[in-house]
Structures are given as C-alpha cells and as structure tokens.
Amino acid sequence: MRIGVPRQTDRRExxxxxxxFAASKLVAAGHxxxxxxxxGIKAGFTDDQYREIGATVDQxxxxxGSSGVIVQTSAPQPDELTEPGWEQLGNDHTFVGMLxxxxxxxxxxxxxxxxxxxxxxxxxxxxxxxxxxxxxxSMATVAGYEAVLLGATKANRLFPMMMTAGGTIPPAKIVVxxxxxxxxxxxxTAKRLGAVVxxxxxxxxxxxxxxxxxxxxxxxxxxxxxxEDAGGYATAQADDFTAxxxxxxxxxxxxxxxxxxxxxxPGATSPELITSAMVDAMRTGSVIVDLAxxxxxxxxxxxxxxxxxxxxxxxxGPTDLASRAPETASNLFANNVVNLLQHLSPDGELxxxxxxxxxxxxxxxxxxxxxxxRLRTLLELPSLELDDEPSMVAAEDDNQATPGSVTTPPTAxxxxxxxxxxxxxxxxTSNGSTGKEAHQ
Numbered sequence: 001m002r003i004g005v006p007r008q009t010d011r012r013e014x015x016x017x018x019x020x021f022a023a024s025k026l027v028a029a030g031h032x033x034x035x036x037x038x039x040g041i042k043a044g045f046t047d048d049q050y051r052e053i054g055a056t057v058d059q060x061x062x063x064x065g066s067s068g069v070i071v072q073t074s075a076p077q078p079d080e081l082t083e084p085g086w087e088q089l090g091n092d093h094t095f096v097g098m099l100x101x102x103x104x105x106x107x108x109x110x111x112x113x114x115x116x117x118x119x120x121x122x123x124x125x126x127x128x129x130x131x132x133x134x135x136x137x138s139m140a141t142v143a144g145y146e147a148v149l150l151g152a153t154k155a156n157r158l159f160p161m162m163m164t165a166g167g168t169i170p171p172a173k174i175v176v177x178x179x180x181x182x183x184x185x186x187x188x189t190a191k192r193l194g195a196v197v198x199x200x201x202x203x204x205x206x207x208x209x210x211x212x213x214x215x216x217x218x219x220x221x222x223x224x225x226x227x228e229d230a231g232g233y234a235t236a237q238a239d240d241f242t243a244x245x246x247x248x249x250x251x252x253x254x255x256x257x258x259x260x261x262x263x264x265x266p267g268a269t270s271p272e273l274i275t276s277a278m279v280d281a282m283r284t285g286s287v288i289v290d291l292a293x294x295x296x297x298x299x300x301x302x303x304x305x306x307x308x309x310x311x312x313x314x315x316x317g318p319t320d321l322a323s324r325a326p327e328t329a330s331n332l333f334a335n336n337v338v339n340l341l342q343h344l345s346p347d348g349e350l351x352x353x354x355x356x357x358x359x360x361x362x363x364x365x366x367x368x369x370x371x372x373x374r375l376r377t378l379l380e381l382p383s384l385e386l387d388d389e390p391s392m393v394a395a396e397d398d399n400q401a402t403p404g405s406v407t408t409p410p411t412a413x414x415x416x417x418x419x420x421x422x423x424x425x426x427x428x429t430s431n432g433s434t435g436k437e438a439h440q
Contacts, residue, residue, distance in 0.1 A: 001031050001032070001068070001069060001345060001348065001349055001350065002031070002032045002034065002065065002067065002068035002069065003018070003026060003031055003032065003033050003034070003068060003069045003070075003071060003341070004034045004035075004036075004063040004064050004065060004068050004069070004070045004071070005017055005018045005023075005033070005034070005035045005036060005039055005063065005070075005071055005072070006036045006039065006060055006063055006064060006070065006072060006076075006085070006086075007036040007037070007038055007039040007060070008039070008042075008072060008073060008074065009076070009080065010074060012305070012319070012320040012323060013042075013073060013074055013320070013323055014042035014043055014323040014324075014326035015042075015043055015073045015322065015323050015326050015329050015330045015333060016039050016040040016042075016043045016045060016073070016326075016330045016334075017071040017072050017073045017096075017097065017330075017333060017334060017337060018033065018035070018071055018334045018337065018338075019040070019043070019045060019330045019331045019334040020040070020045050020049040020050050020052075020053055020055075021053075021331065021334070022331070022334030022335055022337070022338045023035070023050055023053055023054075023055045023334075024053035024054070025338055026338060026341070027053060027054040027055060029342070029348070030348060031348075032056075033050075033054070033055040033056070034055065034056045034057075034058055034062065034063045034065070034068075035047070035050045035055050035056070035057050035058075035063065036057075036058065036059065036060050036063045037057055037058065037059060040330070042326055043326035043327050043329075043330040044326065044327045045327075045330070059085070060084065060085030060086075061084060061085040061088065063085070064085050064086065064088050064089060064093075065088065066088060066090075066092060067092035067093060068092075068093060068094075069093070069094045069095075069096060069341070069350065070089070070093055070094070070095050070096070070097075070116075071095075071096045071097060071337055072095075072096075072097040072098075073097060073098060073330075073333055074097060074098050075095065075097040075098065075099045075107045075108075075111060076107070076111075077107060077110075078106055078107060078109075078110035081110050081111070081114065089111070089114040089116050090114055090115050090116060091114075091115035091116060091367055093114070093116040093117070094116060094117040094118075094119065094350060095111050095116050095117070095118050095119065096119040096121065096337065096340070096341075097119075097120075097121060098120070098121050098122055098135065099111070099118070099120045099122070099364070100120075100122055101120050101122075101123075101364060101372075101375055102122075102123075102266045102267030102374070102375070102378060103266070103267055103268075103294075103295055105375070105378075105379065108120065108364055108365075108375075112364065112365045112368055112369075112370065113368060115367050115368050117352070117363065117365070117366050117367075118363070118364040118365050118366075119340075119362045119363055119364065120362055120364050120372075121135045121136075121336070121337070121340070121362065122135070122136060122266075123361050123362050123364075123372070124136070124336075124340070124358065124361065124362055125357050125358060125361040125362075127357060127358075129358070130357075130358050132335075132336065132339040133336050133337075133339045133340040133343065133358070134336060135332075135333055135336045135337070136181075137181045138329070138332035138333060138335075138336055139322040139329060139332070139333065140180065140181035140182035140185070140262075141181055141182070141185050141332070142321065142322045142324075142325050142328060142329045142332070143182050143185075143291060143321035143322050144181065144182035144183060144184065144185030144186040144189065144260075144262070144291075145185050145186070145189050145325070146318075146321040146322070146324045146325060147182070147186050147260050147262075147289045147291055147318075147321055148174075148186050148189040148190045148193065148258075148260065148289075149189070150289055150316060150318060150321070150324075151174075151258040151260060151287045151289045151316075152193065152258075154287045154314050154316065155172065155257055155258055155285070155286075155287050156285035157169075157172055157257060157285070158172065158194075159171065159172045159174075159190065159193040159194045159195040160193060160194025160195070161194060171194055171195055171196045172194075172195045172196070172257040172258065173195065173196050173198070173255060173256050173257050173258075174187075174190045174195045174196065174197045174198070174256065174257065174258045174259075174260070175197075175198050175199070175200070175218070175252055175253060175256040175258075175259045175260070176190070176197060176198075176199040176200075176215065176259075176260045176261075176262070177199070177200050177201075177259065177260070177261040177262065177263065177273050177274075177298065178199075178200075178201055178261065178262035178263050179199055179201035179203070179206035179209050179210050180262060182262045182291060183199065183201070183260070183262045184209060184210075184213050186260045186262070187199055187210065187213045187214065187215045188213045188214065190258075190260075191213065191214040191215070195257075195258075196216075197214065197215040197216070198215060198216045198217075198218050198252060198256075199215040199216075199217060199218060200217070200218035200220070200249065200252070201217075202245075207219065218249070218252055220245065220248040220249070221248070222241065222244055222245055222248060242271075242272075246272075246273075246275050246277075246278070249273070249278070250275075250277065250278050250281060253274060253278040253281065253282065254278065254281035254282055254283075256282065256286065257283070257285075257286055257287070258286065258287045258288075258289065259274065259282075259286075259287070259288045259289070260288075260289045260291070261273050261274060261288070261289070261290050261291060261292060261298035261299070262291045262292065262298075263292055263298050264291075264292040264294075264295050265295070267374075267378055268295070269295055269296035270292035270295045270296045270297055270298055271298065272298060272299070272300055273298040273299070274288060274290075274298055274299035275299075275300075276300070276301060276310075278299075279299065279301060279310055279311070279313050279315070280310070280311055282313045283312075283313075284311070284312030284313070285312060285313075285314075286312075286313050286314070287313070287314045287315075287316065288302070288313065288314070288315045288316065289316050289318070290302040290315065290316065290317045291318075291321065293305070293317025293318065293319055294317075294319045297317055299315060301315055302315050302316075302317040303315075303317055304317045304319050305317060305318060305319055305320070340358075340362070343358055343359075344358075344359060352366075354371075371384065
C-alpha cells in the first residue's frame with residue numbers, strides 16, 4: 001500500500017510521524033513510502049536518509065496524492081485542509097494521526113468531511129496486544145523526562161545534595177502528582193538528578209509503582225470510591241472527597257521546590273489538583289510544571305504554553321514536551337505507527353474488522369459518518385445499529401473502491417458487517433482519570 005508523510009506545519013511540532021528507520025521497515029514489507037521535502041528536518045532526519053532506504057521525497061501534493069494512507073503526528077487544523085495538497089484528501093485515503101477528538105472534535109470533523117477514513121492514535125485500547133502501538137505511553141515517557149528538565153532549568157536551586165567548600169547544599173524536594181507513565185518517568189528522572197521525590201496517586205495499586213522508581217508515596221488518610229476503573233484509569237470522585245484531598249495535599253505542595261502534575265481526563269476538563277491556596281503557600285522561586293494545561297490544567301492558574309508568575313511561584317503549562325526531544329519521540333512514535341499499520345494490514349492491504357478491539361477502538365469514522373461509539377455518545381448522535389454501519393470487511397467485488405489500499409463499501413446501499421489491563425499510559429490523580437498526560 002501507499003503511505004504518505006506530509007510535513008508538520010505547527011511551529012511547536014518538531015516530530016515526524018515516520019522516521020527513516022521505520023520507513024525502511026515499511027519499504028522492506030513492500031509498501032511505498034512517500035515523504036514531503038523537509039518533513040524530518042526538525043527531528044534531525046535529512047531527506048537523503050529517506051531516499052537511502054528506498055522512500056521517495058517529494059512536494060506535498062504528490063505525497064498526499066489521489067489515494068493512500070496519510071500519517072502525521074498531530075492532525076492538520078481544519079483550515080489547512082483547503083490548502084494545496086490537502087484538498088486532494090478524499091474517500092480513497094485513510095488518515096492516521098493524533099486528533100484528541102474526545103476533547104476537541106473540530107479537527108476530526110474536518111477530516112471526516114473529506115470522506116477519508118480517520119484513525120485516532122490516542123484511542124488505542126489499553127490491552128496487552130496493543131501495547132506496541134500505544135503512542136500515548138511513548139510520548140508520555142518523553143514528556144515526563146522533559147518536564148523534570150524544564151522544571152530544573154526554571155528552579156532557583158540545584159537538584160542534588162552536594163558537599164562543597166561553601167557548605168552543604170541540601171537536595172531539592174520534588175512532588176509528582178500521578179503515577180502513570182509520565183509521572184513514573186518524571187520520578188525516575190528527578191531521582192537520577194539527585195532530588196528527594198514524593199509522589200501521589202489516587203489508586204492504591206500505584207503505591208508500589210511509586211516506590212519501585214525511588215519515590216516516597218504520599219499516603220493520605222482518605223477513602224476514594226472506586227478509585228480505578230477496568231481500564232486502569234482513576235475515576236472521578238465526589239466534591240467532598242476533592243476538598244478533603246486538597247486540604248491533605250496542601251502541606252506537601254507548600255514544601256516542594258518543584259511540582260509536576262500529569263492528570264487529564266479524556267474528553268473533559270483536567271481535574272484541579274493544585275488550588276490557588278496551594279500556590280500561595282509555596283516558597284518564592286518554586287516551580288509548577290502542569291502537563292494537563294491543554295485541557296484546563298491541574299492548576300487553574302496555568303496558561304497553556306506560557307509562563308505565569310504568582311507571588312514568586314512559576315507556573316508552566318507546556319503542551320509540546322514530546323517535541324522537545326524530537327528524534328527520540330519520532331522514533332518511538334513511528335515504531336508505534338508501523339506496528340498499528342501491520343496489525344491493520346496483515347496481508348499488505350488495510351482491512352477494517354470492527355470485531356477487532358484495536359480496529360474498532362481507533363477508527364473514528366468512514367465516508368463522512370462517525371462510527372466510534374464513544375464519540376457518537378459525546379456528540380449526542382444515536383447509536384448505530386449493526387445494519388446501519390458501512391461494511392468494513394474485505395471486498396471481493398472489483399467494483400468496490402479501495403481508499404488508500406483500504407477495503408471500502410460501495411457508496412450506495414452499504415452492506416452490514418458482521419484483556420488484559422495494563423498500567424495507565426497517563427497519570428490518574430486526584431478526582432479524575434487521565435486520558436493523556438501530555439499534548440504534543
């Protein structure tokens with residue numbers, strides 16, 4: 001099948017969806033890979049590196065072409081789809097990328113209106129066989145690491161304890177809220193830098209994970225109702241629990257030099273973990289790195305991609321942490337995408353099997369129709385009956401279209417179709433579950 005990789009245009013986006021190494025695996029499997037000129041430059045990959053492994057490098061219009069699978073890290077904004085090259089996108093294409101459709105449907109809606117099949121990488125189900133496709137875990141690993149480095153550069157003190165001629169320097173105190181992938185990576189990185197680290201997570205099972213990476217668990221004398229759901233996410237709690245949690249966390253936050261928070265709820269405003277009173281109680285020069293800034297922030301004072309100073313406390317709300325280590329992030333992201341494409345095309349051509357949990361979990365829609373059950377619920381659309389769904393099974397009829405080497409139904413009279421939980425990829429803390437720890 002044909003796979004196109006357009007260049008990202010967001011100024012904060014430095015990753016590329018398919019690295020040269022990942023492209024080499026696709027080419028070796030018999031696929032045609034076409035990369036837009038300069039697509040990998042910000043991540044440290046030259047056009048020649050793609051050419052050397054057998055990919056073609058061209059301008060955007062031929063890269064997108066009249067059909068194929070189009071892969072990006074972050075999906076284009078709606079107004080970009082009218083620009084040269086993107087206007088070709090249609091029902092012979094499949095778009096694969098990160099859209100965050102449960103929070104902001106605009107980009108997904110614009111892509112669906114092109115009639116292309118749309119796959120959202122954030123919705124990879126949390127099951128064992130999908131672990132190698134989980135871009136959220138991969139990007140959260142990078143984001144957790146980068147969050148600590150960002151906090152360290154803004155802090156007014158060093159992390160490790162040192163014995164110097166000028167006296168003993170005590171270690172910095174770090175508090176991490178959330179023990180998902182980003183939170184655990186933040187703990188491990190802060191420990192490597194020599195800080196004293198404490199961490200909190202609403203899930204009792206996370207206490208062992210926190211200890212395993214060297215932090216001291218913050219154990220509050222609180223009882224949460226059903227703290228974890230079947231998918232490994234923390235569950236929302238009642239207002240009285242949240243108030244008691246804030247009160248219990250305040251002394252830990254006030255004593256911290258750096259606080260890193262990671263809680264975000266899929267399709268909802270991020271839970272408030274750090275109140276204004278907590279910020280006011282912190283020492284001058286303390287730093288908060290809020291990884292949930294894009295969806296409202298774990299501190300309501302946070303401003304996405306900006307620095308706010310309140311009473312000498314620095315609040316940071318970066319949404320591009322994964323892009324700050326673009327080579328590593330691109331390699332991880334690309335490997336996840338290759339594994340997903342291999343799953344969706346076992347015989348070299350994409351086949352939509354809605355009985356498969358991975359396929360059904362990531363496919364947002366087809367031919368302009370929203371198919372994803374959760375998305376239909378959020379959009380207040382009626383549930384699709386089986387007979388209403390377009391056929392997603394392999395076509396044997398030569399008259400059926402094949403968008404991007406994807407088996408599709410005829411446009412008229414569509415035919416009907418016939419775990420293990422992993423630790424959460426994002427850090428659930430406080431009174432909500434996290435669907436993603438960092439936005440890139």
